[in-house]
Amino acid sequence: MQIRAPPGKGTVFPPIRTYNDRMNDSDSSGMASRPMLNEGGPWGGGGSGGGGGGDDGNPWNQPPRGRPGRGPAGRSAIDELLRRGRARFGGRGGPEPDAGRIALWAVGGLLLVWILWTSSHRIDPQERGVVTRLGSYATTLEPGMRFSFPAPIDIVTKVDIEDIRVKDIPQGGGNSQNLMLTGDQNIIDLAYSVRWNIRDPELYLYELADPDETVAEVAESAMRAEIARVALNDAMGPQRSQIEGRVQQRMQEILDSYRAGITVQGVAIKQADPPAAVVEAFKSVSAAQQQAQAYLNEARAYAQQLGAKAEGEAAAFDKVYAEYKLAPEVTRRRMYYETMERVLAKTDKTVIETQNVMPYIPLPPAQPKPAQQQ
């Protein structure tokens, strides 16, 4: 883009060709000077901006500050020279001054872009920008469009303080077991996650060597300490939420003692199971519970049935008895005859007059009898 010559300064093509020839063939010093100038500007700044401090950061402080002042002077001096050269050699000197000027413009332009780029910061609502001025903490930028000195004087580290990070333990999930000892010396397989965010960006950046790993280790330690206080059954069931609360509290205390600048938003136990090796035995317990419940249900059903039957029969007897008392003999007779009638109507009957006959009874072949109903 900068190669293109400004309009009105000779033809476009020949100058470029000569420029290239010169660069490639003869004058090596001219070639060296150009990259050098470039390095003084954006390259140096880029190196220190990425490095974020350290020893090699400072040398590049100079160019951004010094260059804009000196730039115009240097340019005019070169212009002067070029003008003299052009006067001596006529039109043929045209391309060279352009090359020098272009290089300087390019450097200046890049410098300007660099300054604008590194001194204005858009801080999103969930972010804070921590500014270090020559290594030392200067201020924290609130959300909005904010400005600082250009890098590498000021270096702004954006920290997202609202984002709730989730740490899963055991890491990676999968089917790996995370076995812990409980207070009653049983073993539980526990998976949980910790949600946390940054409360204080400066503490977060400056106090801990590895804050993320610290959160994980603190979580593990706090959870194990807590699980070691409760019994297996409590950990698997009713006390889960209390455990979560206590782990969160304990984590917060530990992290505060480290001045971590981190808030633990919550601990969630995702899974609290017996280890795979004994899970069958645990299932048999719940199966036994179901079975016991089934026994009770059957017994209750029987009890209800029996009670109802007894009441029904008693009520029936009472009704009949009430009638019987009104006319005992007749009722008795009637019932007797009715019963005999119904019984004998359905059976084969043999009436034997003589006392001496030996009766032959045609018994049917033996059959398995169905259970007698009541």
Next chain:
Amino acid sequence: MNVSDNIASRNVIGWAIAAIAAVVVLSSTVAIVPETKQALVVRFGKPDTVYNAYRPNEDFGATGAGVIWKIPFIDQITWIDKRVRDFDMERQSVLSTDQLRLEVDAYARYRIVDPLRMAITAGSERRVEEALRPILGSSLRNELGKRPFASLLSPERGQVMDNIQTRLNRVARQYGAEIVDVRIKRADLPDGTPLDSAFNRMRTAREQEARSILAEGRKQAQIITAEADAQAAGTYAESFNKDPDFYNFYRAMQSYRMTFGTDGTEAPGSSNVILSPDNEYLREFRGRR
């Protein structure tokens, strides 16, 4: 053409050289101390000054971090981390007083509070960690080995940790470090027999529980059934006892109908009745006298 070229490029070269020179001079006389590091300036091999040294509860921005000057080629800077660092102990096998083995993972967090001492005695953070790690391991074994297994799991662990921290701190001070915290990350039963027997214990405990739950269920069911029987008997007795004689007759009639299948049920077997004319029922058959 060449002359003008040379003049122009010579000028540019001049600027470049000046810039490079400035950079070189600056870089060798100035250093930037970030908030996260402490700088120990060593002059002629002799530790001279500490910049940005750790002080408890200091405010950032007023800690001594920033630009420092140094004499080129004479002063050398050693960088020492100012932050809380951690080192993990290798897994330790700890034997409790009741001869139970426990695999323990612990970590310690420390920070360098005296960079000068640290630089003299250890040289780097890594060497400090290497020096402290075996001490953490041995004090952990000693402290935990004094206790029964159950108390290793219990809240008393806090006291154990404090003891270890005190002990470790004594050594750490010699290296210019301060132990911020010592914690057991994991405490597990070793793989193999101990773990298997623990599993076995859990399994049998569950089986026992399952059986007792079943037995209890049966017991409750029996009680309910018996109570129902008793109540039904009471109901019957209360009603039937009003006239035992009539009940006997009434029930006999019911029983006959049931037995011979005339109450709507299927009779269990076929019936043949052989009657004598003397029978109560047939008495009228003969005609009354």
